[in-house]
Amino acid sequence: MLDSKLKIDNVETFLLDVPTIRPHVLAMVTMNHQSMVILRITFSDGTQGIGEATTIGGLSYGGESPESIKLTLDKYIAPILLEQDYKSVGATMSFIKHNIVANRFAKCAVEMALYDALGHRLGVSVSELLGGRVLDRLAVLWVLASGKLETDIDEAQRMIDSRRHNVFKIKIGKRSVDQDVAHVAAIKRAIGDAGRVQVDVNQAWTRAQANRGARMLADAGIELLEQPLVSSDVEGAQHLVSLGVIPIMLDESVQGPKVALDLVRAKAADIYAIKILQAGGLTEAQEVISVAKNSGAGLYGGTMLESPVSTIAAAQLFSTFDAFEWGTELFSPLLQKDSFINESLDYSDFQLTVPTGPGLGISLDQEKVDFYKR
Numbered sequence: 001m002l003d004s005k006l007k008i009d010n011v012e013t014f015l016l017d018v019p020t021i022r023p024h025v026l027a028m029v030t031m032n033h034q035s036m037v038i039l040r041i042t043f044s045d046g047t048q049g050i051g052e053a054t055t056i057g058g059l060s061y062g063g064e065s066p067e068s069i070k071l072t073l074d075k076y077i078a079p080i081l082l083e084q085d086y087k088s089v090g091a092t093m094s095f096i097k098h099n100i101v102a103n104r105f106a107k108c109a110v111e112m113a114l115y116d117a118l119g120h121r122l123g124v125s126v127s128e129l130l131g132g133r134v135l136d137r138l139a140v141l142w143v144l145a146s147g148k149l150e151t152d153i154d155e156a157q158r159m160i161d162s163r164r165h166n167v168f169k170i171k172i173g174k175r176s177v178d179q180d181v182a183h184v185a186a187i188k189r190a191i192g193d194a195g196r197v198q199v200d201v202n203q204a205w206t207r208a209q210a211n212r213g214a215r216m217l218a219d220a221g222i223e224l225l226e227q228p229l230v231s232s233d234v235e236g237a238q239h240l241v242s243l244g245v246i247p248i249m250l251d252e253s254v255q256g257p258k259v260a261l262d263l264v265r266a267k268a269a270d271i272y273a274i275k276i277l278q279a280g281g282l283t284e285a286q287e288v289i290s291v292a293k294n295s296g297a298g299l300y301g302g303t304m305l306e307s308p309v310s311t312i313a314a315a316q317l318f319s320t321f322d323a324f325e326w327g328t329e330l331f332s333p334l335l336q337k338d339s340f341i342n343e344s345l346d347y348s349d350f351q352l353t354v355p356t357g358p359g360l361g362i363s364l365d366q367e368k369v370d371f372y373k374r
Ligand SMILES: [Mg+2]
Pocket: 200, 202, 226, 227, 251, 252
């Protein structure tokens, strides 16, 4: 029975900086640590929910940074949560959306925490609240982004040998098209049929570079080209799709359900990367999935290099679909040197096991949170 007098008693936010196991080299930034905002909401019945928002490389990826997300949560969203009588996740998110524009990442952290708390209150996992689990394990690829060929090949080989990953995404776009294609072609040659290889340009190419690069990558046996052009270049993406030389995936472009619908109408992608933070919440991500899936496009589960908190929130959602034919990139807890949750996640046989406990199925290790807190 839900308590009709339920209120939110406390809203806490923590900004954590966790080092990565190696420098993570992307077209727009090199990351040596990841900064994330952790949110904890405490209800009057004692239940708690945790959420997270993070971005890639501060403001190098999008319009929200970990610092701005924390400020938005503390100054604008927390007062709304504390002042309202609590009715439901949907009613609360609807009220927030009516009072606060944009800030999709911050809103997602709140929705995540509300669902986590509801799951604890009802004794069910978030996947059950989102429609019911279809899959218990999700395929997870690994990103090779050391920037060095030998390191990337060694890393890929170790992952294949230990049966942790056999699909690899290589981050390119920092060097010339020829240098980048030579790099990924050498990795594909080294691992052969034991692994599949995809590339992510993170918006770094011009149209001319993309048209040429797409053909060269297809010839090198690369199976997918992600976000070659700037996120706003819908026509350019549409042209690449029409060439049909290599499947085109959009990621940075997919900023919520309405944008996803526009992209689908424009036939701008073969595959859509689904990110709960970028979509603006678990519900919005469900809508993006629905739009993309019903258009006939492929689905792929993306990441903002989140901690286990948001990674598992995404896993809870993705597990409610059997339509993610391109798998997921929910590997980021493995890129971080340390974890601040009490549970250890099971990455094995190329897959992640979705936790089964109530809510998200994970809990914060407060000592570790305090240690990494800025
Ligand atoms: Mg990407």
